[in-house]
Structure formats: C-alpha cells, structure tokens
Amino acid sequence: MDEVAPNASQDLERTSPHVALFVTCLVNQFRPSAAFASIKLLEQAGCKVSVPKAQTCCGQPGYNNGLEKEAIKTAKSVIKLLEDHDYVVVPSGSCTGMITKHYPKLFSDDKVWHKKATKLANKTWELCQFLVEKRKAEIIPHIALSGQKVTYHDSCSCKRELKNTEAPRQLIQKSCKGASLVELKDTETCCGFGGTFSTKFSDISARLVSDKASDIKDSHANVIVSADLGCLINIAGITARQHIDSLGYTHAYEVRHIAEILADNRDAPSMSYNTTSIITTD
Amino acid sequence: MSINLKRFNRINRKKIFNKLERVDKGAVPAIPKRPPLLHPQYDIESLTDIFLSKFSASAASFQSIDSLTLVPELVLQYAEQHASDMNVVTNISEVLQKNEPSLLWPEPLTLHHGPANGEQSIGLSYADVGIAETGSIVLISSKKNPTSVNFLPDHHIVILNELDIVPNIEMMWKKLSLVAGSMPRAINIITGPSRTADIEQTIQLGAHGPRSLHILLLMEPA
Amino acid sequence: MPSTAPHNQAAFFRAKSSDALLDDSLQAALNHAKGGFIKKRAEAIADVDSFESYKQQAQLVKNHTINNLDYYLHLFEQNVEKNGGQVHWASTPEQLNNIILHICERRDAKTVTKGKSMVSEEAYLNASLEAAGINVTETDLGEYIIQLAKEPPSHIIAPAIHKTRQQVEALFKEAHDLGDRQLDRIAELVDEARSQLRQKFLDADVGITGANMLIADTGSAMIVTNEGNGDLTATLPKVHIITASIEKVVPDLESASAILRVLARSATGQAITSYTSLFSGPRNVDDLDGPDEFHVVILDNQRSQMLNGPYEDMLKCIRCGACLNHCPVYSTVGGHAYGWVYPGPMGAVLTPLMTSLKQSKDLPNASTFCGRCEEVCPMGIPIPEMLRQLRNQEHKEHLTPLISRLSLAAYMWLTRHHRLFHWATKLTHWAIRNATSNSIIKTRLLKHWFEARELPLDDEKGTFLTQYDKIIKSTVKGQQ
Numbered sequence: 006m007d008e009v010a011p012n013a014s015q016d017l018e019r020t021s022p023h024v025a026l027f028v029t030c031l032v033n034q035f036r037p038s039a040a041f042a043s044i045k046l047l048e049q050a051g052c053k054v055s056v057p058k059a060q061t062c063c064g065q066p067g068y069n070n071g072l073e074k075e076a077i078k079t080a081k082s083v084i085k086l087l088e089d090h091d092y093v094v095v096p097s098g099s100c101t102g103m104i105t106k107h108y109p110k111l112f113s114d115d116k117v118w119h120k121k122a123t124k125l126a127n128k129t130w131e132l133c134q135f136l137v138e139k140r141k142a143e144i145i146p147h148i149a150l151s152g153q154k155v156t157y158h159d160s161c162s163c164k165r166e167l168k169n170t171e172a173p174r175q176l177i178q179k180s181c182k183g184a185s186l187v188e189l190k191d192t193e194t195c196c197g198f199g200g201t202f203s204t205k206f207s208d209i210s211a212r213l214v215s216d217k218a219s220d221i222k223d224s225h226a227n228v229i230v231s232a233d234l235g236c237l238i239n240i241a242g243i244t245a246r247q248h249i250d251s252l253g254y255t256h257a258y259e260v261r262h263i264a265e266i267l268a269d270n271r272d273a274p275s276m277s278y279n280t281t282s283i284i285t286t287d
Numbered sequence: 288m289s290i291n292l293k294r295f296n297r298i299n300r301k302k303i304f305n306k307l308e309r310v311d312k313g314a315v316p317a318i319p320k321r322p323p324l325l326h327p328q329y330d331i332e333s334l335t336d337i338f339l340s341k342f343s344a345s346a347a348s349f350q351s352i353d354s355l356t357l358v359p360e361l362v363l364q365y366a367e368q369h370a371s372d373m374n375v376v377t378n379i380s381e382v383l384q385k386n387e388p389s390l391l392w393p394e395p396l397t398l399h400h401g402p403a404n405g406e407q408s409i410g411l412s413y414a415d416v417g418i419a420e421t422g423s424i425v426l427i428s429s430k431k432n433p434t435s436v437n438f439l440p441d442h443h444i445v446i447l448n449e450l451d452i453v454p455n456i457e458m459m460w461k462k463l464s465l466v467a468g469s470m471p472r473a474i475n476i477i478t479g480p481s482r483t484a485d486i487e488q489t490i491q492l493g494a495h496g497p498r499s500l501h502i503l504l505l506m507e508p509a
Numbered sequence: 510m511p512s513t514a515p516h517n518q519a520a521f522f523r524a525k526s527s528d529a530l531l532d533d534s535l536q537a538a539l540n541h542a543k544g545g546f547i548k549k550r551a552e553a554i555a556d557v558d559s560f561e562s563y564k565q566q567a568q569l570v571k572n573h574t575i576n577n578l579d580y581y582l583h584l585f586e587q588n589v590e591k592n593g594g595q596v597h598w599a600s601t602p603e604q605l606n607n608i609i610l611h612i613c614e615r616r617d618a619k620t621v622t623k624g625k626s627m628v629s630e631e632a633y634l635n636a637s638l639e640a641a642g643i644n645v646t647e648t649d650l651g652e653y654i655i656q657l658a659k660e661p662p663s664h665i666i667a668p669a670i671h672k673t674r675q676q677v678e679a680l681f682k683e684a685h686d687l688g689d690r691q692l693d694r695i696a697e698l699v700d701e702a703r704s705q706l707r708q709k710f711l712d713a714d715v716g717i718t719g720a721n722m723l724i725a726d727t728g729s730a731m732i733v734t735n736e737g738n739g740d741l742t743a744t745l746p747k748v749h750i751i752t753a754s755i756e757k758v759v760p761d762l763e764s765a766s767a768i769l770r771v772l773a774r775s776a777t778g779q780a781i782t783s784y785t786s787l788f789s790g791p792r793n794v795d796d797l798d799g800p801d802e803f804h805v806v807i808l809d810n811q812r813s814q815m816l817n818g819p820y821e822d823m824l825k826c827i828r829c830g831a832c833l834n835h836c837p838v839y840s841t842v843g844g845h846a847y848g849w850v851y852p853g854p855m856g857a858v859l860t861p862l863m864t865s866l867k868q869s870k871d872l873p874n875a876s877t878f879c880g881r882c883e884e885v886c887p888m889g890i891p892i893p894e895m896l897r898q899l900r901n902q903e904h905k906e907h908l909t910p911l912i913s914r915l916s917l918a919a920y921m922w923l924t925r926h927h928r929l930f931h932w933a934t935k936l937t938h939w940a941i942r943n944a945t946s947n948s949i950i951k952t953r954l955l956k957h958w959f960e961a962r963e964l965p966l967d968d969e970k971g972t973f974l975t976q977y978d979k980i981i982k983s984t985v986k987g988q989q
C-alpha cells in the first residue's frame with residue numbers, strides 16, 4: 006500500500022511483524038472460535054499476534070444509520086487503539102472496509118486525523134487477503150474436510166469494497182486437502198443481511214437469504230464458509246430452518262467462518278446447529 | 288388556462304439560471320473547453336467486414352450488389368417473399384435513374400412518392416452513411432428521404448454504398464458536418480428492425496416500425 | 510394541479526414492499542425478469558475491448574457538462590432557436606404541464622401520442638392533459654400496457670416489467686374489440702398493440718417525446734428507442750414537443766457518442782438500440798414530412814438544488830436502469846413499492862431529493878449497501894454513499910424513530926467505553942443464552958428478524974475477549 010515506506014515494509018516482511026487482531030464485535034460475541042482460528046493462522050504465518058484488550062466495534066452501525074458524528078468519535082478511539090501496530094488484521098471484510106475505505110472519508114475535513122486514518126487504513130487487512138497478498142503465507146494443509154464440498158460465500162464488502170475474491174478461494178484449496186470447492190450459481194448477489202437492514206426490512210432480507218439458500222442447495226455444498234459473520238448469521242439461520250430434523254437439530258450444512266476451516270479449528274458447533282431456540286411461525 | 292408563455296418563460300428561465308450559476312464560477316472560462324475524448328479505432332481496410340458482422344447481430348439482412356440496376360429486381364424479389372402487397376414508397380427512383388438511365392421498375396411493383404402514409408408495405412431509401420462500429424445505417428431527412436419512409440412501411444430496404452461506411456459514430460457526425468441553423472430536421476441511426484422486449488423480456492421484432500430491415504450493399508466490383 | 514401529492518406513495522414503502530413479497534403474479538414476473546438484463550449487459554460489455562475506458566469517456570463528458578451546465582443550456586437554447594424551434598423553461602412539474610397544455614390548446618389539439626418520457630411522469634402530464642379533455646395515448650408498448658392498467662411505470666426502461674403475459678392479454682381483451690381472436694403468444698400481443706396504435710400515430714395532433722440527451726452545439730434532441738414509436742411520434746403529428754430536464758444537455762455530438770456507447774450496453778445489453786435519432790427542429794422547406802412546430806420544455810424540479818452539494822453526482826445519471834436491474838431489493842419487491850416515478854437505487858436517492866425526504870424516509874434505508882449499483886453504474890455514481898448521506902440527514906432531522914436514534918447513540922457511546930462495552934456484551938451474551946423462545950425480544954421487538962435468523966452462540970465459554978483474557982492470565986500464571 007502506498008504510504009508505507011518500502012524499506013519499512015521489507016523489514017516487516019523479514020522479521021515477524023506485530024499484528025493486532027481486531028476481532029470485531031460480532032466475532033467477539035458470537036464466534037470466538039473464528040478469532041482463535043485467526044490467531045492460529047496468523048501465528049503460522051510468522052506473525053506476533055496481540056489482541057488489544059480495549060477493542061470494541063468499528064462503529065459501522067452508527068455510521069450506516071446516520072450517526073456520522075458518533076462514527077467520527079468512535080473512529081478516533083479505534084485509530085488511537087490500533088495505530089501503533091505494524092498491521093491490523095480483521096476477520097471480517099465489512100469491518101476492514103469500514104477502517105480502510107470509510108475512516109479516511111470521515112475525516113475529509115480534518116487534516117490531522119485524515120492522515121492518521123489513512124495511515125491506519127494502509128496497514129489494515131482482511132485476514133485472507135493479508136495471508137495471501139501481504140504475507141504470501143504457506144498455509145498448513147489438513148485433511149479434516151476430505152471428501153466434503155465447500156462453498157465460499159462472497160460478502161459484498163469483501164467482493165466490492167476490498168476486491169477480495171481470490172485469496173479466500175486459494176486458501177481453501179491449499180488448506181482443505183481432499184475437499185472440493187464448489188461455486189454458487191450467483192456469487193454476485195447480496196445475501197440480504199446488510200446489518201441493520203435485516204432489522205428494518207426483515208421480510209425483504211429473509212426473501213433474499215432464502216434465494217441464497219436455494220442456490221446453496223443447488224450447489225450440493227455441505228460446508229458453507231464466508232469471511233463475514235453478518236452473512237454467516239443470516240445464512241445459518243435460513244439453512245437451519247430449511248433442514249431441521251425431528252429433534253429440532255439440523256445436520257445438513259456446516260456453516261462456519263472461513264478461518265475455522267483454514268485452521269482446522271472446528272470444535273465449535275456449526276453456526277446452523279444451534280437451533281434450540283428456533284421459533285416456528287405460523 | 289391561459290398563460291402568457293413568453294413572460295412565464297422569462298421568469299422560470301431566470302429562476303433556473305440563477306441557481307445554475309455556480310458559486311465558484313470565477314475560475315471557469317467563459318467558453319468552457321470540453322476535455323478531449325477517445326474514440327474506438329477500427330482498421331480502415333476491413334470496415335465493410337466489421338460493418339457486416341455488427342449489422343447481422345441486429346437481426347437485419349443484406350445482399351451485396353455491384354450495380355444499382357439490380358435494385359428494382361431485388362426489391363421485387365423481396366416484396367414477393369416478405370410483403371403483403373407490392374406498394375413501394377420511395378423518393379430515390381430519380382436518383383437511381385440518374386445513375387442508371389436504363390433502370391426499369393418491374394410491373395407488379397407500384398411506386399409511390401412522397402412521405403409514407405401507412406399504406407405501403409415497402410419503403411426504399413438510400414443511406415447517407417454506414418457505421419462500422421455499430422453496423423448502423425444513417426438516414427437524413429430530406430426531399431429524398433422523408434422520415435416516415437423509415438418507420439411506417441412493414442419492410443425497409445436501404446441501399447448503402449460501401450464507400451460511405453465510416454469507422455465509428457464520431458466519424459459519422461464529422462462526415463455529415465452539421466451546423467446549428469442548417470440542421471436537417473431528423474437524423475436516424477438505424478440498427479436492425481424495430482423491436483420490443485416489453486412483454487416478459489422476450490424480444491419481438493416489428494413493434495411499431497419495420498418488421499424487417501434489408502440492406503443492399505453496393506460494392507465496387509473487385 | 511390535481512397531480513403531484515396524491516400520486517406520491519413513497520411513504521408506504523414498508524407496506525408496499527411487504528405486499529409485493531406476497532403478490533404471486535408480481536413475483537412470477539420479477540422472477541422471469543431476474544437475470545435477463547444482467548446477463549445481456551455482461552455479454553455486451555464483454556464484447557468490447559474496454560468498457561472501463563468507455564465509461565471513463567462518458568464520465569468525462571458528464572463531469573464537464575455538470576460543471577458548465579448554465580453555459581451549455583444557454584447554447585442549447587440559442588441553437589434550437591437558430592433551427593426554428595422554441596425552448597421553454599419549467600421550474601416545477603406543474604409549470605411543465607401548463608406550458609404543454611398551452612401549446613396544445615393553441616393548436617386546438619384533441620389527440621396526443623406520447624413516446625416514453627420519465628420527465629413527463631414526474632409531472633403526471635397525462636392526467637393533466639386528460640383533465641383538459643385531450644386524448645393521450647402512450648405508444649411505447651410497455652407504457653401503453655400500464656396506461657391500460659392505469660398504473661405508473663415500475664421500471665425506468667421496462668415500464669411493464671411487473672406484468673405477466675397473461676395480465677397483458679387480459680388488459681388487451683378488456684380494452685380492444687377482439688372478437689374471438691386469441692392473444693396467447695407474445696408475438697400476437699405485440700402485433701395487436703401495433704395495429705391498435707397505428708391509427709393513433711397517424712391521427713395525432715401533437716406528439717410528445719422525452720429525450721435522452723440535448724445536444725448544445727447543434728440544438729438537437731437525441732432519442733434512443735427500439736420500437737420506433739418515438740420516431741413516429743416525432744414525425745407524424747403537426748407539433749413535436751420534447752420534455753427534458755436540465756441535466757440532459759451535453760456539449761456536442763462527439764460527447765453524445767461517448768454516452769451512447771455506455772447507455773444501451775448498460776440498459777438492454779445492446780451495442781446500440783435499433784433507433785438513435787436526432788431531432789433538430791420543425792420541418793425544413795423542402796421536407797416532405799415532419800411537424801411544423803418544435804418545442805423543447807426543460808424541467809428543473811429540484812435538480813439545480815443538487816449542484817454543488819453532496820448529491821451533485823446524481824445529475825450524471827443517464828437513466829440506463831442498470832442499478833435497478835442489479836439491485837437485490839428492487840429485484841425482490843419491484844418498482845411500485847418505491848411509490849414514485851423513479852424506483853430502485855437511483856430512485857431511492859432521487860425521490861427524497863425531488864419530493865420530500867420526510868415522505869420517503871424509508872427509501873434510503875431500503876438498501877443492504879451491497880454496492881452493486883455503484884459497480885454497474887456507467888456513470889460511477891456513488892449511490893450507497895448518497896443513501897448514507899440521506900440517512901445522516903434523516904438522523905439530523907429526527908425522521909428516524911426515537912428508539913433507534915437513542916439505542917444507536919447509546920451503542921456508539923459504549924464503543925468508546927470499552928469496559929462498559931464488554932460488560933454490556935457479556936450481559937447480552939448471557940441474555941441470549943438464557944432467552945427462551947418466547948422471550949419478549951423474539952416474539953415482539955425483533956419478531957420478524959428472528960423468524961429467519963438466530964443469534965448462534967458457539968459455546969458455553971462466553972465472549973472471545975473473556976476467554977482470551979483467561980488464557981493469557983493462566984499462561985502468565987503458568988510461566989511464573
């Protein structure tokens with residue numbers, strides 16, 4: 006990225022860089038195993054990983070819902086928290102995009118903070134993209150998913166904001182030996198989550214994700230991964246509902262964060278297994 | 288409702304322009320200079336081939352001819368195969384006759400002159416320009432090419448001289464050298480027959496304009 | 510005017526979109542349309558060397574024109590007059606209607622044929638002409654269908670996209686005297702419209718069309734169609750009136766060519782449409798056909814307000830419809846849910862700006878910010894960013910629900926107070942874990958959300974940061 010001096014970046018590549026893991030509010034709350042998997046992958050890639058304790062949320066919920074001033078304040082506190090690390094890695098395309106694309110925009114009228122925001126933006130990476138494009142990491146293969154069909158769902162932020170579609174697929178192919186990577190019929194269309202959109206227009210969102218679910222069914226994949234927890238919560242919810250057995254459990258799909266399958270860190274149940282509290286509607 | 292159109296216009300015009308005058312106008316020269324634009328380039332040698340390949344994608348048909356004397360016979364053939372009657376509306380027969388004094392119109396065809404009025408199944412025109420980039424023919428309204436001939440008949444037959452094919456849209460405008468104040472009323476860039484996809488996205492030819500477009504491409508004998 | 514207010518239904522997006530999801534024939538039509546436009550556009554842009562460079566050229570033209578709008582509108586006006594036509598200015602839709610009515614009445618017009626014009630939809634021109642006793646016929650097939658159905662268009666380039674062929678057949682049967690002719694094939698339906706509209710074209714006193722571009726340098730209007738109805742409308746009647754808006758002007762024909770290159774490819778996936786026509790005035794002395802009066806009515810309708818502000822880029826929109834075709838929300842609920850003339854992503858920006866944000870406050874929120882509209886927009890208009898700006902404005906003007914304003918503000922405050930944030934996160938964790946299926950949150954507050962989704966906690970050990978903290982502490986202890 007432009008603003009990192011070439012010497013400095015070469016140095017970082019030779020030694021093991023200090024990477025701050027920004028886990029994101031959703032992973033922290035709902036998918037600790039994805040965060041542990043991310044740490045494992047980063048350490049395998051030779052990074053010294055730290056987890057800043059004071060991290061919270063990138064502020065996107067406010068930013069996308071009209072609270073621009075609040076978002077500016079939150080961005081400042083995130084910048085302060087993370088600016089001293091060599092890299093910041095985020096297991097989410099959406100939060101990465103917030104930091105790399107939107108933070109600088111928030112400070113378009115504030116030179117000092119714009120510079121700080123740009124500096125942070127330039128060293129912040131989405132996990133898969135960091136491993137492949139920045140670290141050129143050799144990933145450790147495993148055979149745990151041998152014989153399975155894996156599909157990768159492109160989150161809109163990864164796909165459009167970060168132009169990050171190749172890295173996750175490469176990683177899956179390298180790490181999951183014996184598994185086949187299958188593509189959905191339509192990898193362009195949004196799953197319908199859209200953060201608060203799913204609460205404001207639940208019915209439209211539900212229709213969109215059920216279209217996605219029928220694509221998933223047609224793909225014959227049984228493992229569904231993505232780099233964004235929002236999409237995963239959405240997809241897990243619908244796939245669970247469509248494949249519930251008599252006990253209220255579903256076994257049709259394994260829905261996980263991509264880091265979990267890359268690191269073979271699959272102790273946590275599939276996101277779609279947790280259906281104990283599904284309410285059926287009439 | 289009666290309004291004084293002139294006054295009305297003056298007031299509205301002022302209102303709109305007041306808002307348009309930009310605050311930072313000082314920096315802008317009185318006559319703005321449009322940035323230069325790139326045009327797609329095509330190989331001059333193969334303009335006819337490019338034209339034909341684009342043109343056939345538009346569901347139009349063509350025949351090549353090496354002399355205008357063939358036109359009446361080909362129009363008759365086309366009419367017999369496609370049209371519901373033998374009425375042809377055209378204003379170029381004199382032009383054809385001038386080039387080919389021996390030119391004769393075969394008996395079953397009835398020629399009409401003037402604008403089309405919906406009662407002729409075939410319109411015959413002479414294109415002013417062809418565009419290789421898009422496979423289009425260009426017709427300029429005039430005594431020889433009333434616009435209604437391009438749109439009212441069921442079938443449109445157009446003569447195009449290969450030498451009139453230009454590479455791209457910009458070259459077409461350039462060739463026509465148009466100047467405000469002496470503009471032709473209508474210029475039609477035509478690419479294939481009339482079509483619609485307004486019902487269930489299914490393409491149907493012959494919505495309101497011609498159901499078919501047939502080009503007689505006049506090529507110099509090799 | 511009886512027009513504007515009652516027709517603006519944008520306030521009902523929520524209800525209308527929910528209804529749309531349950532409307533079987535609408536869903537059938539939308540499903541049928543889904544993918545068609547997308548595939549054709551993709552093929553059309555793959556067919557050229559560099560669509561990106563085409564886009565760049567087109568954007569250069571628009572950027573330059575928008576920066577010099579006053580100059581080019583002046584020039585256009587001068588040149589139309591040189592060609593023997595007249596330019597009229599309308600600040601509001603009502604004024605546009607008045608001008609057109611005035612012209613029609615002066616020529617004692619009884620019948621009007623119309624080509625497709627979104628600007629005239631903004632003004633509900635048909636209603637105002639009909640109120641004055643003038644018979645109006647829409648001649649674009651899609652527009653004709655919805656005129657029979659007494660509905661507004663649901664798509665800016667395919668106005669009847671929401672109708673199935675069975676519905677069109679029913680409309681024709683009701684409106685035309687068919688005897689026992691059958692119309693079950695699409696070809697028969699198209700032919701039926703062709704024969705019905707033929708006489709209307711020939712009889713009309715006045716023809717009204719829209720314009721895709723106004724060419725300043727030559728004083729011409731450029732009209733892009735596939736059916737040829739625009740050309741018949743512009744050629745057969747004695748008077749041709751063009752409805753356009755201020756941002757339609759471009760400097761010259763070279764500029765217009767750059768825009769043509771991206772317009773049809775983005776819209777219908779054609780390299781160029783069947784007919785691209787340039788109309789530059791009334792008939793010349795030796796013309797054999799054509800109108801003897803030529804008018805261009807240019808509408809502002811809030812557009813000039815967009816200059817110099819955060820929404821200026823929207824003035825570059827060439828109404829290709831690509832953002833509609835690629836929008837997941839539009840493709841699911843259709844155009845009528847948006848409640849006003851312009852649907853989909855571009856409509857979600859334009860409707861609040863041209864009507865009222867208060868009346869259309871749902872529209873900027875009806876987006877997942879997936880970004881596909883911006884990606885496919887030939888003009889590179891940052892639609893999501895503008896929707897976000899509109900959301901900012903809604904927040905500032907207190908148009909959003911108090912409860913969501915307060916809870917978001919509280920949440921944002923928490924993000925800057927990490928101890929409290931984590932305490933709240935833990936509390937939520939506990940609450941989710943212990944929430945029964947009939948907890949109030951699931952059955953009342955976020956009922957619909959939970960109909961399709963869960964909040965799936967992955968284990969019993971609490972949030973990541975709690976677990977990580979424990980591990981760090983125990984390793985530190987272990988090392989001691």
Ligand code: SF4
Nearest residue numbers: 826827829830832886
């Ligand atoms: S916003 Fe862009 S994509 Fe949408 S109609 Fe306008 S030009 Fe086309």
